Amino acid sequence: MLGGVGDAATAAALAGLRPDRGHAVVAAAVTGDDHARVRLALSAEFPHQRQVTTGGLLLAVLPVDPDGTDPDSAGADDDDRSVTVRLRARLGAALDTSPTAAVGVGPVVADLARLPESGRAARDVLRALRLPLGKPPSVTGLRIAEPQDVEDALQVVRASMLLRPHGGELSARLRLLADHDRAHRTELLPTVLTVATTASNVAEAARRLGVHPNSLRARLARIETVAGIDLGEPVSALRTVLGLLADPDLHRPARRD
Structure with a gap:
C-alpha cells in the first residue's frame, strides 16, 4: 500500500480506509517502550488509523480531512489544527523524555492511490531529522516535522539519492x-x-x-x-x-x- 508497488488504492480499501477521506502518512523512528507509546498515542488521536512496523520504522496512515481534522475523533467539530500540530501535542506528551525519537509527517492526499507519495515524503522528512541536517524545526520538544518545516534539508536528502551509486567512494x-x-x-x-x-x-x-x-x-x-x-x-x-x-x-x- 505504501511501497508504490501494485494498486495502492485497492490495498488501502482492503485495509479499511475510506476513499472519500483524505489521508496522511506518518513515519516514526521509535524503539522499545517509545514504540508502544507512539502506537497508543496515534490510536487515541486518530481512532481509525492503520499501522505497520517495517524496516525498523513505525508507519501509520491517518484518515483526515484536507484541513487536517478527523471527524471521527472526540471534539473534532471545533478542532481545525493540522495533523502535525495535533501529533506534536499528543506525541510530545508521550515522548517528552525521549532524546532519539523522531517523526516525519507526509502531506494529506485526497486520493488513496497517492498514499505512496505521502509515505515517501514522511520517510524523507524523517531522514532529514535523524541525520540531522540543516536548521531544526522551529519548535521545541519532540522532533516532529512535515516537509515545509525542513525544506532545505529535505531537498538535500532527496538529491543524495542520486549519489548512492558513488557512496562507496565518497x-x-x-x-x-x-x-x-x-x-x-x-x-x-x-x-x-x-x-x-x-x-x-x-x-x-x-x-x-x-x-x-x-x-x-x-x-x-x-x-x-x-x-x-x-x-x-x-x-x-x-x-x-x-x-x-x-x-x-x-x-x-x-x-x-
Whole structure:
C-alpha cells in the first residue's frame, strides 16, 4: 500500500480506509517502550488509523480531512489544527523524555492511490531529522516535522539519492573512522557528524558531545591522522557531508544509536 508497488488504492480499501477521506502518512523512528507509546498515542488521536512496523520504522496512515481534522475523533467539530500540530501535542506528551525519537509527517492526499507519495515524503522528512541536517524545526520538544518545516534539508536528502551509486567512494574515509571506532572504542565518526552539522563551531560541537573544546580539537587532529578528513577545509568538509548522505549504513554509528 505504501511501497508504490501494485494498486495502492485497492490495498488501502482492503485495509479499511475510506476513499472519500483524505489521508496522511506518518513515519516514526521509535524503539522499545517509545514504540508502544507512539502506537497508543496515534490510536487515541486518530481512532481509525492503520499501522505497520517495517524496516525498523513505525508507519501509520491517518484518515483526515484536507484541513487536517478527523471527524471521527472526540471534539473534532471545533478542532481545525493540522495533523502535525495535533501529533506534536499528543506525541510530545508521550515522548517528552525521549532524546532519539523522531517523526516525519507526509502531506494529506485526497486520493488513496497517492498514499505512496505521502509515505515517501514522511520517510524523507524523517531522514532529514535523524541525520540531522540543516536548521531544526522551529519548535521545541519532540522532533516532529512535515516537509515545509525542513525544506532545505529535505531537498538535500532527496538529491543524495542520486549519489548512492558513488557512496562507496565518497564515504571511504568515513568508513576508516567507523572501523577505528569499533577497534578502539572511540567516537570519531559521531564527532565528524556533530562538527559537520554545527558548521564547524567547536564550542557548540563540544557542548553537544559533552567534551571540552580542547578535547574536541585533539579529536579533530586524530580524525585527520586516521582518515585524512579536515573539516576546516571546505572541499574536504563537503565530501564528508556527501559521504554521510550517500552511505546510509553509516548513519546509525554516526548518530551513536
